[in-house]
Amino acid sequence: MSNYIKLIFTVAFVSTTFVSCKNEEQEHAKRAVEEYNKYVDSISRIADSEALANWESIQIDLDKAKAKAEVSLERVSDKKALQSSVDKVSTKYDAYKNHLLAQKQKEKALRRKNTIRTALFGEASLTNDMKFEWVNKRNILTVYEDFIETIQENKYSYSREDWDEIKALYEALDSRKNEVEKEGLSNSKNNKIALLKMKFGPMYAMYRLGAKSDKNVK
Structure with a gap:
């Protein structure tokens, strides 16, 4: 085999490997974004009381899922659509989080109100x-x-x-x-x-x- 043919073969192999790795990273990023989206969807279906009781662990897991999605995007060149998906999921999560925190504040205010009433008027x-x-x-x-x-x-x-x-x-x-x-x-x-x-x-x-x-x- 001539050196010229060997060179063409080598370039072709490297190009194929590069495309393969590129596609693999793209798929990996896509899966990570989908997992992040599924996690946010799953917690939004949990009852507020249960979510508040387990909020610390939920937030830790969600931060991990979001970080995984964002890191995976750094490895791909065509990430505009995926980044848009991450941003939409994050907006959805922020809305859910604000809702939960508002519920928590309401419950806290109600407990405080009941404490005051009990102190002033007994049972x-x-x-x-x-x-x-x-x-x-x-x-x-x-x-x-x-x-x-x-x-x-x-x-x-x-x-x-x-x-x-x-x-x-x-x-x-x-x-x-x-x-x-x-x-x-x-x-x-x-x-x-x-x-x-x-x-x-x-x-x-x-x-x-x-x-x-x-x-x-x-």
């Missing part, structure tokens, strides 16, 4: 409409006393959002008091409640102003 039933139907002329003074005393003891620990919840509860309790007065609330109890109410306004104005927002704390 008494307090529905979302805050009608205070269990408050009557016999126990209303005690309810106000416990309410003000608890606030005084914890005034430095409340956030602005906590104070807003407390004010809403206070106003709802006052509405109930108007109903209880019609049931025959004694003047003695009414006067004592009036003194307690005089403590709330200044306390709310002063300590809410100095309180931090939950967002700032975060």
Whole structure:
């Protein structure tokens, strides 16, 4: 075999090998992107509660899948379409992540709200409409006393959002008091409640102003 023929054969072999490697890397990148997409699709079908409970491990696995896809793209020349797919999947994931974090924040706020209500009113039933139907002329003074005393003891620990919840509860309790007065609330109890109410306004104005927002704390 002449040197010229050998040269042609060698060039042809190298070119074929190069194309083969190039195609293999392209397929590898394509599979990595598909795996990343499938992973995001699979976690988005999980119930929010389950996803939040396992969020740390989910995020670690997803970061690995994304990194694998992005590294594989570095090895291919024709990556425009694949990069576009990765970007779309990442956008989908970010939307899902933001949704989960919003749900987490809502649950946290609800737990905090329930904690405050329990601290102020014990285990008494307090529905979302805050009608205070269990408050009557016999126990209303005690309810106000416990309410003000608890606030005084914890005034430095409340956030602005906590104070807003407390004010809403206070106003709802006052509405109930108007109903209880019609049931025959004694003047003695009414006067004592009036003194307690005089403590709330200044306390709310002063300590809410100095309180931090939950967002700032975060």
